[in-house]
Amino acid sequence: MSPRHVVPGFSWHRPMGPREPAEEHRTATVLELFFDLCFVTAVAQAAAALEHEVTAGHTGHGVLGYALVFFAIWWAWMGFTWFASAYDTDDVPYRLLTLVQIAGALAVAAGARDALEHLDFTVITWGYVVMRLAGVAQWLRAAAGDPERRTTCLRYAAGILVVQLGWLGRLALPDDAGLWSFLVLAAAELAVPAWAERHAATTWHPHHIAERYGLFTLIVLGESITAAVATLRGLLDEHALGDLLPVGVGGLLTVFSLWWLYFLRTEPKRLGSLAAALRWGYGHYAVFASAAAVGAGFALAAEHAGHGEHSEAPDLTTAAVFTVPVAVYVLVVRLLQRDPEPPGLLDGLWGAGVLAVLAVTFAPSPVLATGLVLAALVVAVVAVTHRRARAAAVRGGA
Structure with missing residues (x-):
């Protein structure tokens, strides 16, 4: 039986045949x-x-x-x-x-x-x-x-x-x-x-899978912001805005940058084989888990800024619970996105970003420092990517 195209719309019952892996306009339902x-x-x-x-x-x-x-x-x-x-x-x-x-x-x-x-x-x-x-x-x-x-x-x-x-x-x-x-x-x-x-591959849709993973990443990052903002809002009743501003600004810069870095590459061409699909799918355990942990670290840092005297966690631990998941997220996203080519400038930028995030664990304001590091990484990566795209366009037009 060949894969089929399913006409959108609710039905009481349909035979569960395979979907067409090249089906056009396949989006999340x-x-x-x-x-x-x-x-x-x-x-x-x-x-x-x-x-x-x-x-x-x-x-x-x-x-x-x-x-x-x-x-x-x-x-x-x-x-x-x-x-x-x-x-x-x-x-x-x-x-x-x-x-x-x-x-x-x-x-x-x-x-x-x-x-x-x-x-x-x-x-x-x-x-x-x-x-x-x-x-x-x-x-x-x-x-x-x-x-x-x-x-x-x-x-x-x-x-x-x-x-x-x-x-x-x-x-x-x-x-x-x-x-x-x-x-x-x-x-x-x-x-x-x-x-x-191994017997016969199922007919999953590469574009659909890439979209599903992207949407769930969006939802998890959004939940991270929601949890942290709820904590910040509760603390604002007891503290001046200036006391919490570094955490709030740094946390938002971090989450915005994590979103930008993930969606630098959205094309599903890396899902062209079972081995590639397994790497993509299994690698997202680290992406999802670290993205959710960033929200926990964000909220913990805000709570620590307001009620640090009531926390059993040392300052360094509080910082690491935020910076380590951020570093893991950035590292894994790069590994999932990169093309199979020798290491180059972009790898160096991403690697430097990961190391810098880990280093600011020891900074006086680690959340703000993390946000600034990631914002700089986004600017650098976008600039290099844009320059490469322009150079490729010039070569193609020559």
Whole structure:
């Protein structure tokens, strides 16, 4: 069966055949946008719990819990996004199963704080399993509607189902087995797509995937600003604007620059193969997790500026919770965007920016310094890129 073009519009039921990977004007649907907005609730809860743990002086514990919780959020989002790119039918069963996945995401959000503070993954595990089992049902529908990729779809369904049994079994393990069992099961989750797609690749749409990742990055960055502004607003009732201005200006410059750097390159040509797609998709764990952590660090820095005497976190730790995620974000975005070519001037600029952000961890006003560093990086990168584009145009016209 050849891939098909799906006419937009709601239907009671459609056969779940593959979408056309070269379909024109393929954009995110309103259901996908609703999915993202609900999913970002879990992101916000994880970031807020990270901030709480650092404020209480449990930085290492909080960072570990955050990394584990964010894996569940990110991987469930990934599973839905890539499946929808290949098999979105927008019929009643598809919508209902997607709403079940959203309900699971809200359960993950509800359990995020317990997972971070106490490493109690009971609620978050059940929410995650609900999401993934709804995904199994979708893959079984796809197997029935796409004979050419039936084996691929059944591999996805079987692999996901087996791993979910593992997650439920993990709840019965003793506490000292929690971390290693998590890592084993996470590795199994990551292995399922590579195993399934080896038989016959699903027909995901490169432009659609690039847009979906960009939109979720936008939403996470927006949530970061929202969380920080809420903290700043609460502090303004007790402090003069001048006390909080450096944090506010630096935080906004940082988030604006992170947005600009991500959207310097939006073309999906780097998604032309399975290996490239896996690198792109898996690499965004660091992009999403660091972007959300920037919001937590932004809010923590604002709270520290106003109520530093009530925080258990040292000044250096408070600064690092902001600067380190920023540096990780910038580094990973560059690695995902760069073309396969020898290192050059742009690599040097991005690398210098990462090192400068890490260095300002020790500055008197690290948030403001980070914002200024990133603003300078954006100006430099844009100038070099523009100069190269003009030079290429001149050569092309010669």
